[in-house]
Amino acid sequence: MQENQPIENDSLTMNRLKNLSRVEHEEFDLCIIGGGATGLGCALDAALRGFKVVLMERDDFASATSSKSTKLFHGGVRYLEQAVKKxxxxxxxxxxxxxxxxKTLIKNAPHLAQPLALLTPCYSWWEGIYYAIGLKIYDWLAGKTNLASSEWLSKxxxxxxxxxxxxxxxxxxVLYFDGHFDDTRYALAIAKTADSKGAVLLNHVETLxxxxxxxxVLTGLQVRETLNDEDYLIKAKLFVNATGPFSDRIRQLANPKAATRMRVSKxxxxxxxxxxxxxxTAVLIPKTDDGRVIFMLPWQRRLLVGTTDEECKLTEKEIALEKDDVAYLLKYVNRYFNKEIKPEQVKSGFGGLRPLLQADPSEDAKSLVRDHEVEVDKTSGLISIMGGKWxxxxxxxxxTIDKCEQILRGDISECATDKQLLIGAENWVKDDYKRLARKFGIPEYVTRRLNRRYGTEAIKVLMMIWKDPTLRHPIVHGSPIIKAEVLYVTIHEMPCNLKDLMSRRLGLELTDWQQTLDVMSTVASLMQEALWFSSTExxxxxxxxQKEIIEFKRTAGFEI
Ligand SMILES: Cc1cc2nc3c(=O)[nH]c(=O)nc-3n(C[C@H](O)[C@H](O)[C@H](O)COP(=O)(O)OP(=O)(O)OC[C@H]3O[C@@H](n4cnc5c(N)ncnc54)[C@H](O)[C@@H]3O)c2cc1C
Incomplete structure (x- = not known):
């Protein structure tokens, strides 16, 4: 059995040029298409089982649904209700x-995932009894766990x-507990761990x-590296389609006769x-007029409210918060709050497409079972992993990798990802930010952020200050993001443009549009310093x- 393996690559730098060169010259066992949570998880699992694996992402790692979730590791109280009723x-x-x-996901990256208390307000005695019993079943189903049990609360x-x-x-x-995690950083931690185990990961590479x-039977994947418009042919024994909402596109590219299986909801x-x-404490609004639930979660320095659930057409365009969505969500928040929240108070917003596996085309999206399925296309040999959730x-x-291993080796070895701590998790100490603040003479709110986002790697960000003391300065007065953090992620985490950097690596776009606009130029200069591109670029x-962020603001109803 494989125990948690030490991270071999101490520098932990994801090197895009080196990976492109490997793609050009080597052959792989597995080629994974799609770099969201599912594809990255496949890359890590495959690398741990000794497969030579390459992953191609057409945009950035976790740029689609996997950075737009409600950030809950949960069993789904809504699904439990349906299970009981039916x-x-x-x-x-x-x-x-x-x-x-x-339990496993919190254990494997405790710096990125923690238990969260969620409170459901009850407006009648009957409601209180109903939710209390439901959540006791939730506790019972969870069995022995690292989260506290639910409890009934007086007014x-x-x-x-x-x-x-x-x-x-x-x-x-009624109070209950679920896991709360930083989805984008979790995805990047999976990517970095997979990279350290030998997986070859590439972002901004489109499938042709x-x-x-x-x-x-498939023998190669023709791709275009979209930064320089260079084409490559990736040779592999098996191809895995992990493109989430876009699964049908790749399935039909491999086999034009394949029937569609996915539906998406926004x-x-x-x-x-x-x-x-x-x-x-988070709040769960248990019932909207149209039968949904809405979460209000403390998230970083913000309050996250969501989500809507609306069946829609598949689109490549980024899902944006619209003026009507703001009105819809605030209507419920204001129903449960003692002080009215106005649309002008919105700091930012984001959305994604749920990859729903088609069960019965006559059912509506809300009642679809969100389970997953691994499909092997008999004609082309393409393996598709569809549905599921974070x-x-x-x-x-x-x-997925069990299936690949069965095909390639005729046998299935033990999966090791349940024991594999992600980068930054080993020997991580929650309160270490206090020691780091003292050691480096910087505020605790800065080291707390670094300790949470990078775990034990935070020290590497801070060591940069020793070489260049100006890197201790924040990107803007009062911000917990210091210049060293920007340089660290630029050098080690493969961002290819400002959006990769500010949305996925630093998380700023998702939490504050105005601040994103305000610091864009400073962050771009730091990125330029690290990657040596021209001032014109x-x-x-x-x-x-800038245009993109302004458009987000306009779509959400802000006058520009
Ligand atoms: C609003 C919302 C809230 C949610 N909240 C939760 C939650 O709280 N908890 C939970 O467990 N789940 C939640 N989910 C579900 C969860 O986020 C998704 O199931 C999960 O992120 C899907 O991951 P994925 O890797 O399958 O898909 P994606 O994250 O969509 O990744 C697919 C990737 O494939 C890439 N791709 C597509 N086509 C190609 C191509 N031709 N070539 C190369 N790459 C390609 C895309 O760019 C994308 O990065 C939520 C979903 C939504 C929409």
Whole structure:
């Protein structure tokens, strides 16, 4: 059995040029298409089992749905309700699996995932009893876990936890626990761990088509590296389609006769200032007029509210928060809050497409079972992993690589990802930020951020200050992001443009559009310093990104 393996590559630098050169000259066992949670999970699992694996992402790692989730590792209280109402054993099994997985995912990256208390306000005694019983079943299904059990709260206790709740008609509340995680940094941690185990990862590489042998079996993937418009042919024994909502596109590229299996539903969040609900407890609004749930979660220095759930057409365009979404979400928040929140208070917003596996085309998206399936296309040999959710990414990867191993080796070895700590997790200490702040003479809010985002790698960011003391300065007065952090992620984490850097590596775009605009030029200069591109290129990048953020603001209803 493979125990947690030490990270071999101490420099932990994801090197794009080296990886492109490997793609040009080497042949692989597995080629994975798609660099969201599922594809990255497959790359890590395959590398740990000794496969030579390459992963191609057409945009940036986790740029699609995997950085736009509600950031919960959960069994899904909504699915549990459906399971109870319909006495659906399959749904019970799914909730149970996801609840077990919560434990493993928190353990493997405790710096990026922690338990979160969620409070459901109850407005009648009957509601209180109904939710309390439901959540006891949730606890029971979770079995032995690293999260506390649910509890019933009196009105007074509920208001002590969340004083901002509207107390009119409030009777009681129920408190329960789920996992809360930084989805984007978690995805990057999987990527960096996979890279350290020998997986070859590439972002900004678009799929063009496949080559086949005389029997029609896939032998190569034709791709275009989109920064320099250079074409490559990737040779591999097996091809894995992990493109989430876009799975049908790759399936039909491999086999034009393949029937569609995916439906997508759009979900958006809005982001508010944290001081509107400054405590550590989240709120679950259990029922909207159209039968959804809405979460209000403390998230970094913000309050995250979401999500909507609307069946839609597949689109490559980034899903943006629209003015109507703001009105919809605030309508419910204001129903449950004692102080009205106005659209002008929105700091940012983001959305994604849920990759829903088609169960029965006549069903609506809300009642679809969100489980996953590994499909082997008999004609082309393409392996597609479809459906699932963030919480089950590791199980999805396991099932996929089990199938690949069975095909390539005729046998299945033990999957090691349940024991594999992600980069930054080994010997991580929650309070180490205090020691780091003292050691480097910088504020605790800076080291707390670094300790959370990079785990034990935070020290490497801070060591840069020893070489160049100016790197201790924040990118703008009062920001917890220091210049050293920007340089560190630019050098080690393969961002290719300003959006990769500010949205995925630093997380700024997702939390504050105005601040993103304000610091864009400073961040671009730091990036230029590290990557040595021209000033013309720097200006081009800024103009492009500025336009995009302004468009996000306009779409959300801000007058520009
Ligand atoms: C609003 C919302 C909230 C959610 N909240 C939660 C939650 O709280 N907890 C939870 O467990 N789950 C949640 N989910 C579900 C979860 O986010 C997704 O199931 C998961 O992120 C899907 O990951 P993926 O890797 O399969 O897909 P994606 O993250 O979409 O990754 C697919 C990747 O494939 C790439 N790609 C596509 N086509 C090509 C191509 N031709 N060539 C190369 N690359 C390509 C894309 O660019 C993309 O990066 C939520 C989903 C939504 C929409």
């Amino acid at each position: 006495l659906d054993m399959e749904q019970f099994r799914m909730v149970n699996k996801a609840l077990n997985e919560r 007074k206790a509920a208001l002590r936890r969340v004083p901002q709740l509207n107390e009119k008609r409030l009777k009681s509340a 088509g496949f080559t086949r042998n005389t029997e029609g 979900g958006v969040h809005l982001v508010l200032p944290r001081d509107l609900m400054p405590g550590d 919480t089950t990414y590791r199980l999805m990867a396991k099932d 720097r200006e081009r990048m800024i103009a492009l990104y």
